[in-house]
Amino acid sequence: MNIWDEKNECMSREEIEQLQLERLQAVMNRVHKNVIHYKKIFDNLGIIAEDISSLSDLSKIPFTTKSDLLLNYPYGMFAVPLREVVRIHSSSGTTGKPIVVGYTKNDIKTWSNLVARLMTAAGVTRDDLVQIAFGYGIFTGGFGMHYGAEAIGASVIPMGTGNTEKQLMIMQDYKTTVLVSTPGYALALAEHLEKMGINPNALSLKAGLFGGEPWSEKVREEIESRLMLSATDNYGLSEVIGPGVAGECSCKNGLHIYEDAFIPEIIDPETGKVLPAGHAGELVLTTLTKEAFPMIRYRTGDITCLDYTKCACGRTLARMKKIMRRSDDMLIIRGVNIFPAQIEEIIYSVAQGETPYQIVVERKSGMDNLEIIVEITDKIFALELQKQRSFQENVKKQISAQAGINVDVKLVEAKSILRQNGKITRVIDKRQI
């Protein structure tokens, strides 16, 4: 079994912990000096890097949350001057403004190597043709996976998202061996393949690297049998680096977390208390090697649990179980993160006030679909068809511009959305992961 960085992926537990402690102290010094947010917190609590003499001392430091990032929008959490930043990506905030993350030249190298590790673990080699069907742009998926595949020396086909028929044509003609996408899009490709009457055995796919959204073992089996490939999971988030935080090896028994670059902790999402290994809770990550955008104890909102036993592949890194769910109400639609509060803000602003609505998420022909159902009230111009249409268009346009996804907007009669105890359930998610 190939390992990209044997030195860092196969250390003894003592070696990993020693390296983590040294790097943690260094990153604490850097953020204390360069990030006002952390300087204030450390000074208020009287904490300096030397107070952290073992990894268990990490719990003395408060968490960093999405709201801290929003309060410091856009560049307040950067630990280097902008002139050192060579790349900017972003991800959804809970409302209004997005989260902005930056990378120095070194960060891009670090990131590429982390992604090269997960790709190698999933079986990718320099002989592969890797078709990347993630968005290239402000989302970290496309560029993140692209640079990792190039670091390995594989041939990359930077397809981007959508255009399913063309994806399949290229897959057939160019003899793609590795597919990189969300698991949802892999299912959509499988569905289209069947519709076009193409036998998956006629493709050259051997591996599929899927991430960006939660998926189950059942979905893995479905993708593997419909696309005739070996499917592995990989995990990451923009705030921490993008893809490249953790990935499965061919044992498919948990995602290896690159612990020389990140310290994982599991906490009780209610109390914030650190939980022992094996207990499910919210994953908290501290970055150890990032220059532009270091994060100390970042609350990911993702629920999982950790296993520190050695894997049959030889890696000694902790493994996290597949993400089970979120600790908050974030939705992931075709790989894009959406907070219901973001959508509500847009609906109310177009309606110029509160108005009854419901969000319904379904999977249609393998693709996530988000529909917003809005009751027609005076605000939405009962009886005025043209104005109703312009309301629908306006909501769609603003959600597309602010959240980056296309949605359907359906208008229904007043009082027709089901209420329980007088209240509308805001989000109905009918997808089964």
Ligand code: DLL
């Ligand atoms: O989704 C980074 C990424 C891209 C990871 C491509 C893997 C592949 P964000 O847009 O910031 O970054 O979304 C991060 O997506 O907190 C999880 O809730 C969810 N997520 C990402 N990967 C997985 C996964 C990218 N493998 C958020 N399983 C995270 C479950 C995932 N959820």
